[in-house]
Amino acid sequence: MTAVEQEIRDAARRYLEQGEVNCVIGYERGPTGKARPAFIYKAEDADRLVWSSDCNLNLVSYLHNYKHAPRRGAPVPKVAVVVRPCDARAINLLLHEQQIQRENVKVIGVACDGSEVDGQVRSACQVCRDRIPVIYDVLVGSEQAVEAPEQQDDYADVVQMEDLAEGERLEYWLQEFDRCIRCYACRQVCPGCYCFECVAEQVDPHWTSIAMEVPEKYFFHLMRAFHLAGRCVACDACEAVCPMGIPLSKLNRKLAKEVEALFGYRTGDDPKKAPPLATFDPQERLRL
Amino acid sequence: MASDSVFEPKIVGFLCNWCSYAGADLAGTSRTPYPQNVRIIRVPCSGRVDPLFVLKAFQDGADGVMILGCHPGDCHYQQGNYFAQRRYALMHRLLEFTGVETARLHVDWVSASEGQKFAQVVTDFTEQVRALGPVAIKRQREAAVLPAQEVVA
Numbered sequence: 001m002t003a004v005e006q007e008i009r010d011a012a013r014r015y016l017e018q019g020e021v022n023c024v025i026g027y028e029r030g031p032t033g034k035a036r037p038a039f040i041y042k043a044e045d046a047d048r049l050v051w052s053s054d055c056n057l058n059l060v061s062y063l064h065n066y067k068h069a070p071r072r073g074a075p076v077p078k079v080a081v082v083v084r085p086c087d088a089r090a091i092n093l094l095l096h097e098q099q100i101q102r103e104n105v106k107v108i109g110v111a112c113d114g115s116e117v118d119g120q121v122r123s124a125c126q127v128c129r130d131r132i133p134v135i136y137d138v139l140v141g142s143e144q145a146v147e148a149p150e151q152q153d154d155y156a157d158v159v160q161m162e163d164l165a166e167g168e169r170l171e172y173w174l175q176e177f178d179r180c181i182r183c184y185a186c187r188q189v190c191p192g193c194y195c196f197e198c199v200a201e202q203v204d205p206h207w208t209s210i211a212m213e214v215p216e217k218y219f220f221h222l223m224r225a226f227h228l229a230g231r232c233v234a235c236d237a238c239e240a241v242c243p244m245g246i247p248l249s250k251l252n253r254k255l256a257k258e259v260e261a262l263f264g265y266r267t268g269d270d271p272k273k274a275p276p277l278a279t280f281d282p283q284e285r286l287r288l
Numbered sequence: 289m290a291s292d293s294v295f296e297p298k299i300v301g302f303l304c305n306w307c308s309y310a311g312a313d314l315a316g317t318s319r320t321p322y323p324q325n326v327r328i329i330r331v332p333c334s335g336r337v338d339p340l341f342v343l344k345a346f347q348d349g350a351d352g353v354m355i356l357g358c359h360p361g362d363c364h365y366q367q368g369n370y371f372a373q374r375r376y377a378l379m380h381r382l383l384e385f386t387g388v389e390t391a392r393l394h395v396d397w398v399s400a401s402e403g404q405k406f407a408q409v410v411t412d413f414t415e416q417v418r419a420l421g422p423v424a425i426k427r428q429r430e431a432a433v434l435p436a437q438e439v440v441a
Contacts, residue, residue, distance in 0.1 A: 162385065170387025170424055199340065207344060215347045215427040222382065226339050229378050254385045258378055277378070280370035282361070286377035288395040 004110060005051045007140040008082055011108050013046040015080045021106055025062050026082040027055045037062065049082070051140075053116040058235040059083065060090040061191040063100050080106035080137075084115070086124070088133030089233035089268025090191035096271045099194065109136025117240060124236035124249060127153040134268060155257045161250060177217040179244040182210075186238035186248055187224060192231045199223055225251040230259045230275040233267050262286065297351035297417040299326045301410070302337045306364040307399045308356035314403030322407040323414040326354065333357065334395075335368025339379050342393060349426045352392045352417035356409070359397040369397070391416050392423060 012024040026049040028038035035055045039062075040046055059081050066077045083091065088109055094100045111132055114125030129152060132139065161169065184200065187193045199207045200220050208219045225248075232252040239249045259265050263276035303309040309330050315322060331337055334357025342353045355376065357369040376395045384390045394413050398406050 158385075166384075166387055166389060168387070169385065173386045174424070207340060208347065213427065215425050218386070218425050219343050219347050222343055222386065223340060226379065226382060229382075251382070251385070255378060255382060258381045262377065263374075277371070277374055280367060280374055282367075282370060284373075285360070286373055288373065288376055288380065 002051065004141045005049065007138075008051055008108060008110070009046045009049050011138045011140065012040055012049055012080065013043045015106055016040065016043040016046065021078045021080040023066070023077065024049070024080040024082075024108075025059045026108075027051065027059075051082070051110065053114070055084075056115040056117060056122060056237070056240045057189060058087045058090060058191050058233075058237040060087045060094065061189055061194075061237070063091075063094065063105065063191075064194045066104075067099060076101070076104055078104050078106070080108055082108045082110060083133055083136070084110055084112040084235070085130035085133045086112075086128065086233050086235040087191070088135050089130075090235065091135055092268040092271040093192060093231060093233060093275075096274065106138075107133070107136045108138045108140060109133030111139065111141035122236055122240070123157070124234055124239075127155075128234070129153060135271075155253060157250060158254050158257050161254070174214055174218070176246050177221055178214050180217045180221070180246055181244060182212065182217065182220065183243060185241045185243065189237040189241050190224075190228070191233070191235070191237075192228050193224070221246075221248070221251065225255060228252055229255045230263070230265060230277050231267055232256055295418055295421060297325055297414060297420075297422075298349060299352040299354060299410075299414060299417060300345045300350045301326045301328045301354040301356065302331050302334070302341065303328055303398075304334045304357040304364075304369075305330055305332050307358035307362065307397075308334075308406065310400035311356075311398040311402045311406040314400065315406045316403075318403050320403055320407040322410040325414045325417075326410050333363065333365050333368035334372040335363070335365065335370075337372060339375060342379065346388070346392075346423055346425055347427055349423075351420070351423045351426075352394070352413060354410070354413055355393075355395045356398045356406070357395075359399055362399065388423070388425060389420050391420060 008026060015021045015024060024040040026038050027035040028048045029050050030036035035050060035052055037059060038048055060083060063079060063081060066079045069076050091107060095102060114121045187198060208216050234256060236249050242248060259276055265276045303312055312328060334355055337355050345353050357372055360369060363369045380390050380393060383393060396409050398409060
């Protein structure tokens with residue numbers, strides 16, 4: 001057990017013993033040895049919590065399950081959640097969108113130097129600039145132990161894509177989208193995707209059919225990317241869970257790049273600041 | 289309308305009720321000719337046009353989509369076209385990134401008194417889309433052929 005794991009368990013146990021939260025959301029070791037989400041309700045279970053480099057989901061998406069009182073008159077549950085710096089940005093996003101209340105959430109922030117998939121450092125973590133979460137109640141892992149990032153993210157993968165010819169880009173994306181099996185796992189793990197009824201499944205109005213055809217898949221993925229324009233926190237959980245390995249982060253990163261260039265906005269920096277598409281500047285004239 | 293030699297693009301035009309739709313009306317009443325390729329849909333405001341409308345139009349066979357609204361500062365609802373501007377600035381870049389020509393999506397400001405400008409915008413855009421040819425992401429719809437029913441005497 002690492003020192004970070006010990007600190008997470010201590011924080012979780014303290015919160016549960018003192019009755020500050022009803023539940024702690026973290027990771028535990030699953031039967032196959034992989035890290036999986038864990039929901040800890042009792043202080044004595046806190047020792048189940050683990051932390052390792054394969055903890056690559058965004059646990060903030062589970063906060064949507066604790067937004068409302070379980071029954072009328074009951075209090076809204078209080079939850080503690082273990083977050084990496086990218087996940088912490090999602091907390092700021094949800095705070096801004098009034099999906100969660102600050103007093104109902106305790107944030108156990110973990111100083112992070114990147115998580116891995118199959119022994120490889122994830123592409124999102126290779127370019128990530130954050131080491132310390134932007135918002136936390138308890139900070140786990142010493143700041144010194146985590147190396148500072150060497151350079152700013154230059155969106156090299158996005159620029160490489162932009163430099164392709166138009167026809168090549170189209171062919172690339174149609175091939176990628178063609179593999180999609182429309183399992184919607186990308187949507188399910190996303191902390192920013194919390195519509196009560198998703199456009200992809202809505203029947204009235206019937207935006208898109210359930211056909212397994214490229215135009216429908218193109219529609220779904222562009223719709224999802226655009227709904228996350230200026231809201232994506234680049235946790236890359238969508239890409240991590242995609243069973244077909246579609247490079248979804250490229251779409252999100254393209255929009256993040258443009259949002260940063262046009263509006264100087266980065267998601268989750270400040271819960272008071274509105275995402276760029278939710279506000280406007282009367283003086284600006286953009287290229288249309 | 290469509291001949292064998294010339295590609296006639298299908299164009300969907302979302303026109304704001306307060307400016308551009310009135311502008312189109314003016315073009316009509318003043319007998320200004322413009323291409324018939326545009327199918328006009330009246331919306332309350334350019335800010336009402338959800339990017340889903342654009343994706344849906346492409347998916348269902350439009351070759352080009354046009355969004356016309358009031359000039360910045362003239363919005364009937366004060367701010368709708370500013371939201372639209374930000375939205376479609378990003379949408380353009382996203383479509384471009386996925387290989388759909390940006391020239392297929394046109395956002396412009398046409399006021400109620402600009403019948404001439406409306407005709408000009410539609411003419412230019414139609415020619416632009418005609419040059420591009422059919423859109424690649426539309427659903428390849430088979431012509432719905434129902435089995436011939438036997439007539440029971």
